[in-house]
Amino acid sequence: MPGSVQSIERAAAVLRLLAAAPNGLGVADVGNALGLAKTTVHGILRTLHQVGFVEQDRSGAHYHLSDAFGRLGESYLDPNELRSRAINWADSLAARSGEVVRVGRLDGSKVVIVHHVFRPDDSDQDLDVGTTLPPHATALGKAVLAYDASGAARPKRLEAFTTRTITDPARLAEELATVRSRGWAGEFEEHTIEIAGIAAPIRGLGGLVVGAVGLIGRIERICDSRLRHRADLVTMVRATAEAIARDLRGDS
Amino acid sequence: MAEQYVAAVDQGTNSTRCILFDRRGRLVSVAQREHRQLFPKPGWVEHDAAEIWRNVTRVVPAALRQVGAEPGQIVAIGITNQRETSLLWDRATGRPIGNAVVWQDTRTDRLVAELAGDEGLDRFADLCGLPLNTYFSAPRLKWMLDHTPGLRARAERGEVLFGTMETWLIWNFTGGANGGLHVTDVTNASRTMLMNIASLEWDDELLAAFDVPRAVLPEIRPSSGVFATATEVLPGVRIGAALGDQQAALFGQTCFSAGEAKCTYGTGSFLLLHTGQEIVRSKHGMLTTVAYQIGDEPASYALEGSMAVTGSLVQWFRDGLGLIHTAAEIETLARTVDDNGGAYIVPAFSGLFAPHWRSEARGVIAGLTGYITKGHLARAVLEATGFQTLEVVDAMNADSGIALTALKVDGGMTANNLLMQFLADLLDVRVVRPMVTETVSLGAAYAAGLAVGYWPDLEGLRSNWHRAGQWLPNMDPTRRATEYANWQAAVQRTFNWIRPDQ
Numbered sequence: 001m002p003g004s005v006q007s008i009e010r011a012a013a014v015l016r017l018l019a020a021a022p023n024g025l026g027v028a029d030v031g032n033a034l035g036l037a038k039t040t041v042h043g044i045l046r047t048l049h050q051v052g053f054v055e056q057d058r059s060g061a062h063y064h065l066s067d068a069f070g071r072l073g074e075s076y077l078d079p080n081e082l083r084s085r086a087i088n089w090a091d092s093l094a095a096r097s098g099e100v101v102r103v104g105r106l107d108g109s110k111v112v113i114v115h116h117v118f119r120p121d122d123s124d125q126d127l128d129v130g131t132t133l134p135p136h137a138t139a140l141g142k143a144v145l146a147y148d149a150s151g152a153a154r155p156k157r158l159e160a161f162t163t164r165t166i167t168d169p170a171r172l173a174e175e176l177a178t179v180r181s182r183g184w185a186g187e188f189e190e191h192t193i194e195i196a197g198i199a200a201p202i203r204g205l206g207g208l209v210v211g212a213v214g215l216i217g218r219i220e221r222i223c224d225s226r227l228r229h230r231a232d233l234v235t236m237v238r239a240t241a242e243a244i245a246r247d248l249r250g251d252s
Numbered sequence: 253m254a255e256q257y258v259a260a261v262d263q264g265t266n267s268t269r270c271i272l273f274d275r276r277g278r279l280v281s282v283a284q285r286e287h288r289q290l291f292p293k294p295g296w297v298e299h300d301a302a303e304i305w306r307n308v309t310r311v312v313p314a315a316l317r318q319v320g321a322e323p324g325q326i327v328a329i330g331i332t333n334q335r336e337t338s339l340l341w342d343r344a345t346g347r348p349i350g351n352a353v354v355w356q357d358t359r360t361d362r363l364v365a366e367l368a369g370d371e372g373l374d375r376f377a378d379l380c381g382l383p384l385n386t387y388f389s390a391p392r393l394k395w396m397l398d399h400t401p402g403l404r405a406r407a408e409r410g411e412v413l414f415g416t417m418e419t420w421l422i423w424n425f426t427g428g429a430n431g432g433l434h435v436t437d438v439t440n441a442s443r444t445m446l447m448n449i450a451s452l453e454w455d456d457e458l459l460a461a462f463d464v465p466r467a468v469l470p471e472i473r474p475s476s477g478v479f480a481t482a483t484e485v486l487p488g489v490r491i492g493a494a495l496g497d498q499q500a501a502l503f504g505q506t507c508f509s510a511g512e513a514k515c516t517y518g519t520g521s522f523l524l525l526h527t528g529q530e531i532v533r534s535k536h537g538m539l540t541t542v543a544y545q546i547g548d549e550p551a552s553y554a555l556e557g558s559m560a561v562t563g564s565l566v567q568w569f570r571d572g573l574g575l576i577h578t579a580a581e582i583e584t585l586a587r588t589v590d591d592n593g594g595a596y597i598v599p600a601f602s603g604l605f606a607p608h609w610r611s612e613a614r615g616v617i618a619g620l621t622g623y624i625t626k627g628h629l630a631r632a633v634l635e636a637t638g639f640q641t642l643e644v645v646d647a648m649n650a651d652s653g654i655a656l657t658a659l660k661v662d663g664g665m666t667a668n669n670l671l672m673q674f675l676a677d678l679l680d681v682r683v684v685r686p687m688v689t690e691t692v693s694l695g696a697a698y699a700a701g702l703a704v705g706y707w708p709d710l711e712g713l714r715s716n717w718h719r720a721g722q723w724l725p726n727m728d729p730t731r732r733a734t735e736y737a738n739w740q741a742a743v744q745r746t747f748n749w750i751r752p753d754q
Contacts, residue, residue: 078580084667117720122718129669
């Protein structure tokens, strides 16, 4: 059968078996049913467990399909889980860059801020967690919008916040293609006058983008003298996104 | 010149970690390994000390590898550790004698009652600052010596060494059976019940009361100061500090002056208030403890409010009840409802710590009705940590006569925004999270870096502290009072559950 991937076929067979066994199955049960070696079955079950499709009972002896398997269209990562995985790395980015750091994720047609670290200058600042941003007008938004295959988040009308906001769908598509090709998103007065930002996508297991991390601040600090986003900050943001992703994938 | 770092080794209850910090106190890399929790009998909790040392030998190189650092770039090692967990080992072979007995272990509850006798649980408080409780090391050490045939005689002959985890680590870092150094620091020693809180030396009266031979005890050193040069894992690097984890967090939060306080939210939670060079005796169930000692300067003291079960209640909700998959999901579940629906969970799993100190108490879920959903229970789980903090803050305000104006928080649970807001609402003060949440490791790094001159002084460290997040109080005072009264009524219902004849 040219072109098909054997391990995926086997994983599909395992899922079918588990779906038909409400009380769950052990490694040996699955191995016997499929005529596969125990080590092979164990590897498949462990991977399916890692991606959240199957769960183990308390003794660890039996596997069954997870609730999440029936709700695959929903976001697989809990927003509070994303925050707890991101918190150390976001702190570190804020300390190094000296700027406000935020972690966001797509929720419907908005980007919700799930974590916010103050600019480390001890000035008065308010926590923005739970507030939403327009995806097309912010770096954090573009960094997740660029990887949203469903198109559900793409607003029908692109609202203008400043004269620099991208309001033409074709230009937005171009901009998102740029984000994908270079791996980060920039913001330059598109949402707030005199404010610029840099954000990068956070990729979970299998490359799925689960959110983005980014910083924002005044243009003169975020951009160089030629008004380009500072390369050192871009590197820091991308390294932070990668560190959070490593943590999420469990291969730190 | 290549960048230099301080390596903090945090030997915690669930895992051992190594974190590298740079000169500005910024976290550079983290490596972590969990160790097994052994539960041989109900109420018993043990760790395999050999496994823990093995983990140290793995996480330290792993942390260096992450940033491509050579051992020569590490200027000092700072050690911090789960406190009160007690271990005996053979001086000649370096092998542990049995497992380490963990701070949560309650096997000594009968022994503690016997030791209290007619004089009560506070009979040693004047000497060591602590009430008799299964939490501290001395009853545990006595238990180990009493229950292993021939061990006390061997201990008297100097063949057996006692240590809390920092002592075990330093001994191994400096060669173990081949010339290892047997030392502890004032903060860890202050949790044994064997050290005189004023003289900072082992106290003969306490040693006699617990029947502990002096020969098993390590030498007590200042928390910050060069202990020795490591020969293992990071050969040639100086060990510059050792502090108990909560004291390390106080140091990492740069609470260097009297009146400054922090609360660390982890498995258990611990609020420490710096009281300067003064030894404040609590009348409201707080512990008197050593905050730190830098070189030959006078020691600084602290009042401590210890809550045994906070983060571990979330773990129980996850592992025991299976209502969530990850600890962070409790916030998602709690946000499915607007309030606790009238339910309160008092997690007196092994009695209550501060300010009650009731070892016979056991947990309750109070206010249970058919209306209560798992969302309400999730909220009650988080609120339990808030209410316990309020009890401790109330007691501390009464002891110190100073009302807390802001609370500096750290630890894993500070990622929980719902809890942080509830704390601000309940305490009616600002709750502030610093830029580095890993304050336990940071404190150990600071104390070690100070000892070797990597950082010049405490003021330099203060300038590294920045606010990363802040929650402001926003709760109606009447509601606050009602909620607290409900909680206190629920706490009353946990008392006297374990009866003497059981």
